[in-house]
Amino acid sequence: MAALLDQVAHASSRPRYAFMVLSLIAEIARPDGSAGPFISFDGRSILLRDWLCDALTPMGTRDPKRQALTERIRSELTRLGKLPDDPQAACAMIDEEVRERVRTSGKTNLSRAVSELVKEGLIRRHYQGFRVDHHNRGAQRHVVYTLTGRARCLMTRREARSMRDSRQGQLALN
Template structure:
């Protein structure tokens, strides 16, 4: 965490990301969203509950960032490319073809979104602005991450700079943020039953 020890402002975070990420502004948006739903220990995920719905954190991040891909010109160009790739599956019926194209475009956008979020998180981890571990059942799976889902942790000092630490006692000085331990409260654990329930409903990957 040496890199963040001398950060003094949000501008410092952007400066760090500009050196590490090809899309620093996008990575910063992801950081803000992760910090927004973090608990008092800075943990976000592996699932996000919204009302009666539980979704994987990465899928929630994708849904929050979808407006960035909804510009009319870009979406029209994407739709044209998808229509060309699906030419052999189109029936000539405008209504049926519209349903097919809408579903294909939506899937393409969400797939690209998941990839973009994963890259942004990797940039944030390299910048030491976020750490990452996995939660869930350990399963006999060829993929070491199989059956588990990512949890992202935003350091206390970073949450202070973002204004997301509810009880921030740190003071910004010429030397940057002094190290401090946040006041912590009990964190509700995700029940194991919810791990399987959300995984089944979201069909997401770690």
């Protein structure tokens, strides 16, 4: 783990963010280390990149830029007359618009972090989808990330944790 942290720190301009991305991919990866293009979340299928962006979104909740974005959206919707009179409906509409805009910008941040991890050999990226798999996106293909190299150690930590959790609350009666 220490060697992985050192490698991420030297490879990435935002090492904490890159490590969070690696950890989230390891959390949902299949036994072969790959994740995507779709994952099952809350009983529905969602694109991997959308799920990663949504999972990382709470990290910026207190950021002044996020708060300014919320106020900017509120004033835009008010100016356009699209904001409902009901305060709860208005908050829901603002939250949804903030989520969509943050997801869009989050995909850029995610791509940058993954590109650094790909260059360092910690992730392999390819695109899967309509017709054929390919190393380039397009033609209705979506990303698949595969943990490689030292990043695979995150998988063993997950497996050990799941084995430990599965025994939780069980009594050994021998």
